Structure formats: structure tokens, C-alpha cells
Amino acid sequence: MEEPLVEVATVGNRPRRFIFVLLDQFTMLSFACAIEPLRIANRVSGRDLYSWVTAGEGGDSVSCSNGVIFTLDLDLDEVGREDVIMICGGIDIQAATTRKLLNWLRREARRGVTIGGLCTAGYTLARAGLLDGKRATIHWENQDSFLEEFEEVMLTKSVFVVDGNRITTAGGTASIDLMLKIIADDHGEELAGAVADQLIYSSIRTDQDTQRLSIPTRIGVRHPKLSQVIQIMEQNLEEPISPALLARDVSLSTRQLERLFRRYLNRSPKRYYMELRLQKARNLLLQTDMSVINVALACGFTSPSHFSKCYRAHYHTTPYRERGAQASRLSV
Structure with missing residues (x-):
């Protein structure tokens, strides 16, 4: 067995599971930038710290915005209370935000599950009423429309926002910054730094950094x-x-x-x-x-x-x- 690059303290016996809900026309980049840090964290620690599955309406397959088709693991089923749901959005987010998806999100939110939205999926969380009174972010191209529709959400221009058990990112490589924060919170800065090194990611951003260039x-x-x-x-x-x-x-x-x-x-x-x-x-x-x-x-x-x-x-x-x-x- 390959020697771990970083020793981490044991936190429970089961890996923390992420449910990546892939919406129609989701952005591959933000999804890949979220899942790869988890894989690398497992590799460099030599332990299964994280696990993940893909899910979506119907549980069959879904196409991302560049045309690649993904086979899904699950339908919109009930998840564990310790799981983390990550909605992966992309283009035409309004059309991808279906009534069935909204009802499922509201049900899981009532059960206390942590729910996040990558890229444009902050819109989906807001439509479900899960961001009311909370700080959030969304891709800069969608900020104007979001502000017009969701006045009760405190929209920021940050690359990512964690407000209680609600998470949003601006899309693209912002998913890396979010996941490095989660890994650091769960298992320490040393492991997060080792993951960043493996990614050749030298400028880690925090929730205080804004998403657009100066x-x-x-x-x-x-x-x-x-x-x-x-x-x-x-x-x-x-x-x-x-x-x-x-x-x-x-x-x-x-x-x-x-x-x-x-x-x-x-x-x-x-x-x-x-x-x-x-x-x-x-x-x-x-x-x-x-x-x-x-x-x-x-x-x-x-x-x-x-x-x-x-x-x-x-x-x-x-x-x-x-x-x-x-x-x-x-x-x-």
C-alpha cells in the first residue's frame, strides 16, 4: 500500500459523503474542481476520508454544457443527515430547476442536511427558499438577475460563501477553494495544503476574495x-x-x-x-x-x-x- 503523504487525525469511522446532483447542462469545470480535491485528499492521506456519488432527476444520465454525458448513481432519493448535497448548475439554470428538484431540496433541508450550490446553482437554492436571510454568491454573469428576483438573499461577490449549512460558489475554479476550506476544517491545514500542491494550485482564495478580475x-x-x-x-x-x-x-x-x-x-x-x-x-x-x-x-x-x-x-x-x-x- 502506498505510504500516505500526510498523517491525519481520525474523525469518525465513515468517510464523509458528498451527493453531487448534476443538473441538465451543468458546468463540468465546477464539478471537476469540487470532486478532485476529495479524491486527492484520500490519496495523500492514505485513507478514505471522503466518498461521493452522482445523482439527478430520474437517476439515469445527464448531459453537461460541453456535451459529455454522465451516468448517474442515484435518483433524488433520501440521503443521510451527515451527507452533503452539492447541486451542480450551469447554463439554462431556470429550466433545470424543476418542481421535483425543489420539493426534494426542501424536504432534505427540513431534515437538516447541508446543501450547497456550485456555479449557477445558487439560483436553485434560492428558488427553494433555502437562502432566505443568508449570505450567498453566484457566478458574476447571473448576479443582476439574481438581485432582481431574490431580494431576501444577501448576495455577495465572493468566490464562495459558507453560511451555516448552506454553501454557494461562483463557479469555475472557486470549487477548489471551497473544497480546500472544507478539507482544512475537517482534517487540518496541512492536508489542505498538500491537496493544493497536488493540484498545482498556488493561490488559494478565501471567502473574502471576490470572483471578478480587478x-x-x-x-x-x-x-x-x-x-x-x-x-x-x-x-x-x-x-x-x-x-x-x-x-x-x-x-x-x-x-x-x-x-x-x-x-x-x-x-x-x-x-x-x-x-x-x-x-x-x-x-x-x-x-x-x-x-x-x-x-x-x-x-x-x-x-x-x-x-x-x-x-x-x-x-x-x-x-x-x-x-x-x-x-x-x-x-x-
């Missing part, structure tokens, strides 16, 4: 006043601020602000602001059932006709056609 990194420009203005824009999409006030807030003239945007981003401040608002509008149209008029208002457009004109100029379709195409796709 503005300078995102836009490829390191100019403090430009970054500051863009941050103000992103925080004020529902009630846009005029270029004159934006310039004043960072101690620039309107002309200086205009030159700054033209030089580094090849567009005017007004145009850049408009693109941010339209991006939010598209997310809301694709991810919520909000009316087109309410989407327009949420993105700072007081006139539906002006919103439709701007949207068509940018995306080459109207908001109504975007919503209709999405509805048709989800009904297939």
Missing part, C-alpha cells in the same frame, strides 16, 4: 482615475450619472474625461456607460421573466422606445425578439 486587469489599462470612473458606472446602472458629474467625482474636466476614454478604450464615456447598461439588460432578458419595460427601467432607460432602439443598434435584434428567442429555446 477593473484594470479586465480592461487592460492601469489608470487609477479611469478605473475609478468605471467602478462608479458599474455601481450606478439603474440611475446613470452624467459625464460632467463623473468627471467632477475624480477631479477631472469633462474634456479630460472624454480624452481619457478615447485614448484607452476608443469610445466616449457615454458610449461605454451605454454598453454596460445594455449588457445588464441582456442578462436580465435572458435570465429572468421581467417584462421588457421593467428591464429597461432597471438599466436606466425611462423610454421603452429609446431602450429598444439602443438595444437593436448594439445587439442587432430587439429586446422583444431576444426574450422570444430565449423563451422558445427553453421550451424545447
